[in-house]
Amino acid sequence: KQEVTQIPAALSVPEGENLVLNCSFTDSAIYNLQWFRQDPGKGLTSLLLIQSSQREQTSGRLNASLDKSSGRSTLYIAASQPGDSATYLCAVREPGNQFYFGTGTSLTVIP
Amino acid sequence: SQTIHQWPATLVQPVGSPLSLECTVEGTSNPNLYWYRQAAGRGLQLLFYSVGIGQISSEVPQNLSASRPQDRQFILSSKKLLLSDSGFYLCAWRGSLSYTFGSGTRLTVV
Numbered sequence: 001k002q003e004v005t006q007i008p009a010a011l012s013v014p015e016g017e018n019l020v021l022n023c024s025f026t027d028s029a030i031y032n033l034q035w036f037r038q039d040p041g042k043g044l045t046s047l048l049l050i051q052s053s054q055r056e057q058t059s060g061r062l063n064a065s066l067d068k069s070s071g072r073s074t075l076y077i078a079a080s081q082p083g084d085s086a087t088y089l090c091a092v093r094e095p096g097n098q099f100y101f102g103t104g105t106s107l108t109v110i111p
Numbered sequence: 112s113q114t115i116h117q118w119p120a121t122l123v124q125p126v127g128s129p130l131s132l133e134c135t136v137e138g139t140s141n142p143n144l145y146w147y148r149q150a151a152g153r154g155l156q157l158l159f160y161s162v163g164i165g166q167i168s169s170e171v172p173q174n175l176s177a178s179r180p181q182d183r184q185f186i187l188s189s190k191k192l193l194l195s196d197s198g199f200y201l202c203a204w205r206g207s208l209s210y211t212f213g214s215g216t217r218l219t220v221v
Contacts, residue, residue, distance in 0.1 A: 004154075009190060032208065032209070036208055036212075041199070041215070041217055042214060042215060043117070043201055043212045043214040043215040044201065044203075044210075044212040044214050045212075046209055046210065046211070046212075049209045049210075089154070091155075093208070098157075099145075099157070099205075099210060100122065101147075101155040102154060103152050103154035104154060107198065
């Protein structure tokens with residue numbers, strides 16, 4: 001069964017820093033990988049989706065990379081802002097119907 | 112465009128009371144729908160998924176049940192809530208490539 005791990009569980013950085021969130025998965029036979037943001041008490045917002053054939057996706061200050069062979073994805077956030085404070089989740093989709101979620105990284109950006 | 116609605120946003124229920132959370136999708140037909148739960152400090156756990164009316168698959172045996180009475184309606188229920196049912200419940204719709212999530216229901220069982 002696919003296992004998705006996110007490290008670190010929590011991260012606190014000063015405003016303006018660049019940071020990297022990590023996601024690893026155990027089975028490289030994935031269909032795609034999706035990064036989400038979750039604000040406290042709110043639903044999930046999709047940030048970036050990377051297909052298994054892609055290496056990276058970019059949206060504004062966010063860049064997500066995928067190394068399928070090694071079972072890793074990273075989410076790079078440039079010039080972090082207090083508004084970036086949230087929990088970030090990665091989810092791996094396997095061919096078929098199933099998504100597997102990591103436990104998330106709680107990010108706090110200090111003004 | 113497709114939208115997903117989930118309600119209520121928050122709910123406080125006593126132990127032993129029934130539960131009904133509703134999720135509806137607009138702008139698509141025959142969607143694959145999912146119920147997830149997120150307990151405090153833990154990741155998302157898939158509870159149920161449905162590929163069509165009356166078709167429910169349960170991922171985790173528990174105190175909850177799900178129903179799909181209409182194509183774009185997915186309901187999460189319980190006859191008697193337990194304290195351990197507290198958590199954040201998310202409904203999701205799976206498109207051709209990605210997921211779209213509802214805004215969630217914060218359930219507190221007291």
